Amino acid sequence: MKHARIAWSGAIQLAIESDGQLLITQGPHQGLRVDFDEVVWLPPLVPVPQPRTVIALGLNYADHAKELAFKAPEEPLAFMKGEASLIGHQAFTKRPADVKYMHYECELAVVIGRTARRVKKADAYDFVGGYTVANDYAIRDYLENWYRPNLRVKNRDTCTPIGPWLVDAADVPNPMALKLQTTVNGQVTQSGNTADMVFDVPTLIEYFSSFMTLKPGDLILTGTPDGIVNVNPGDVVVTEIEGIGALINTLVKA
């Protein structure tokens, strides 16, 4: 099943995808169908009792690591983001006027389904609730070699679109063989496959849970492959993962 969290009729609604429409699943409008373009799409994540942990990976595709002139890391290169950087599908991301190089990053996002601590690789998929698509924008002008990638590059307001769907793990039989693609104004600029991750999803869950507890709703953004290009205000960026969804975002002037 594909789950969405939307704003419609003056309130937040939970919905699922049904025959090309959104079927509202809870509350006074339960059972009602609304069209995709009638709603505001929110990150497809239900609220959690404590601040959501959002882990992101750098250099997790061999080709992207090469593109950025680094050798692939020996252990996951991880950084953390605040939940406030997340926005939904069909939203606007701000691009500062004075920068030269701002790029998208199409990433498979893992949503944790069960509390995970010291999980072995072989059991790791049991702890995944589902998957969604994230676009982990970066502004390279602001890169500094202190806790790199630093938060000024990676934790900016509006710079982490996510969605449109949270797809149940049961509906993604092999998350390590999904095509990824990004288009900018309809032109394909990035294409890859999750099979090319340096550290795959089970390895990442084993690694993080070896020193920290992951809670339901926590996110792991698994990195991006080759093919990043600069984007400008007005550009429409679609980051898409086979079977998960196509996440649309539009750049605007900051």
Next chain:
Amino acid sequence: MKHWQPAGTVYGCLLNFQREWDLWAPRMAQDPHKGPPRAPVLYVKSANTFNPGGSLLLQDGVKEVDIGATLGLVMGTDGMPDSVVLLNDWSVPHESYYRPPVKFRCRDGYLGCGSPAVPWASLDLPSLSIMVQLNGQKVQTVHLSDLVRPVERLLADVGEFMSLQAGDVLMLGTDVLANGQRPRAHAGDTVCLTVPGFAPWVQTVQGEAL
């Protein structure tokens, strides 16, 4: 409010005490840094670190921890601090500041956070200092007058690239000793942080049962 816990995302600030900045300054231009940091260098303390209990458990092979006495600004709805909390921002000692410190700072229980918040309006932050005691002996005094970026400047420089939401916490940084290291604690040690006007914050470090 006996056991205060963060309601939002907790951010820490690296190199925000003048002593550590000055000790680093001769090396800042070298590889891999290639220059001093221009913007505030922040990190996140994820929710699994929140620890309002009386002990810090060393797990998964960790034998010693840095004590990180700090104050955190608890943000209100208007982008200004609403209150201030006394925190112990525990970390695994790490020499390199090149890569993000997730495995050093985001371990379970590594944010001691039970001391109740104190209203912002009642405080004159630069006049405060945190006394750090290890097993009853004073090992460090952290003066809030020694910040590289004092509160207003830090809020402005962070606000340039990200908004702090109501309930988010921005920690002001942790100071080092004259040798460039933070005071360290091992299994069996009791660490007490005291600041006038705040409830003392005491935690005992425990080793993992075999």
